[in-house]
Amino acid sequence: MEVRVRIPTPLKKLAGEQDVIKAQGRTVGEVLQWLTETYPGLKERLRDEQGEVRRFINIYVNDEDIRFNQNLETPVKEGDQISIIPAIAGGSSLRRRLTLTFPPQLIKEPVIYNIGHQFKLVTNIRSANVSENVGWVTLEIDGEETEYSKALNYLNEIGVTVEPVERNIIE
Numbered sequence: 001m002e003v004r005v006r007i008p009t010p011l012k013k014l015a016g017e018q019d020v021i022k023a024q025g026r027t028v029g030e031v032l033q034w035l036t037e038t039y040p041g042l043k044e045r046l047r048d049e050q051g052e053v054r055r056f057i058n059i060y061v062n063d064e065d066i067r068f069n070q071n072l073e074t075p076v077k078e079g080d081q082i083s084i085i086p087a088i089a090g091g092s093s094l095r096r097r098l099t100l101t102f103p104p105q106l107i108k109e110p111v112i113y114n115i116g117h118q119f120k121l122v123t124n125i126r127s128a129n130v131s132e133n134v135g136w137v138t139l140e141i142d143g144e145e146t147e148y149s150k151a152l153n154y155l156n157e158i159g160v161t162v163e164p165v166e167r168n169i170i171e
Contacts, residue, residue, distance in 0.1 A: 003076045005035060005039055006083040014041035019045065023082075029072030030058060031082060046084065055145040057086040065128060067152055068164055094141045097126070097165035102135040111160060112137065117149040119143070 007015045007157040015021060016039065021037075025031035032053075036043035045087040050053050052072075056113045059066045066074045076082065102111065107130060116123045121143035141148060155162050 001076065001078050003031055003078070003080045003082055006081060008084055010084055010086060011042060011045055011084065014045065015039045019063050026075060027070075028061060028074045028076060028082065029070065031076060032072070036100065041047040046092065055135075055149075056086060059083070060085065063091050065164070067149060068162060069099050071153070087117070094139055097138065097140050099136055099138045099163045099165055101131075101163070102137075106158065106160060107127075107132070109137045110140065111158070115141075115151045115154065119147040119154070121147055121151055 002022050005021045007018055007021060012018065021035065021138075023031045024034045032046060036046060038162055044053070046054060046057055052064075061074055061076055062079055064074075066072070067158060100111070102109075106162050106169075112125070115121055121141050124140040124142075126138045126140055129135065130137075141151070152162060
């Protein structure tokens with residue numbers, strides 16, 4: 001399956017000076033594998049020693065951040081566009097705003113406590129609504145990118161729906 005991969009300016013030299021590359025694959029991981037086999041210099045810039053996307057590289061399929069989907073297992077279809085975007089700001093900490101929606105069986109579980117302690121993140125509840133059948137919480141989460149990614153995986157595994165907050169929250 002052919003998709004277009006947008007190459008950022010800092011990596012163009014390693015990709016034959018191309019802005020857009022037509023690549024093959026059914027998932028983001030397969031496309032990155034094809035890309036790094038075709039342009040070997042990209043591998044160390046895009047993936048870490050464990051084969052994961054480097055923490056300061058953001059990857060989008062069309063307009064969706066793969067971290068809010070299935071990470072490297074995010075499926076792609078003919079004609080999709082993958083954008084590789086290096087983080088602009090330096091530093092190792094980031095702040096994200098998310099809305100978490102809990103299924104009934106998790107409403108009484110200490111999920112927010114767990115992500116704060118298990119993944120060394122600082123959580124700040126900005127708004128919430130909880131009933132007997134469903135609950136949602138909008139959080140600000142501060143911490144290192146790797147811990148944030150691990151927390152997103154944990155939330156997905158236990159069945160919490162995670163959505164990025166696009167609108168501003170009054171500070």
